[in-house]
Amino acid sequence: MDSFRQEKILRYEEFVDLRLKPDLVRVVAERDKVFEQQKIFLDLRKNIENLEKNSVTGLRTQVNLGSEVYMQADVPDTRHIFVDVGLGFHVEFTWSEALRYISMREERLSRQIEEYTSLIASIKAQIKLVCEGIRELLQLPAEKPLPGRII
Secondary structure (H helix, E strand, C coil): CCHHHHHHHHHHHHHHHHHHHHHHHHHHHHHHHHHHHHHHHHHHHHHHHHHHHCCCCCEEEEEEEECCEEEEEEECCCCEEEEEEECCEEEEEEHHHHHHHHHHHHHHHHHHHHHHHHHHHHHHHHHHHHHHHHHHHHCCCCCCCCCCCCC
């Protein structure tokens, strides 16, 4: 194999290893963070719906103060709750207002997840394309698709 072809293969491999794979890892991690946020809002929605369903007006709970140190807390009026809206700000909502806000955030988070998922698919396609280019440069036979799979 001539040196030009070897150099080209090396550049493609470096592009995959140093650019595409780290990008893929980063985007997957960002999507996972959005999934975590989505779960938090889903849990909050369920808790509010349970409070509404059971007509809870007072609540006794334990609050984590940090380092797994808990303190008992009494909430005399649960009709208003504080929701973290980002950047360290908390807004006081009624249950219905909180549910509307949660719906809007869940829609936004779903769109973000879709965007990240399509970006992940795009990066994976680029990796596959570059690997196919390397295969052609090495003059290896094409892989046969597995039976029953449509590619």
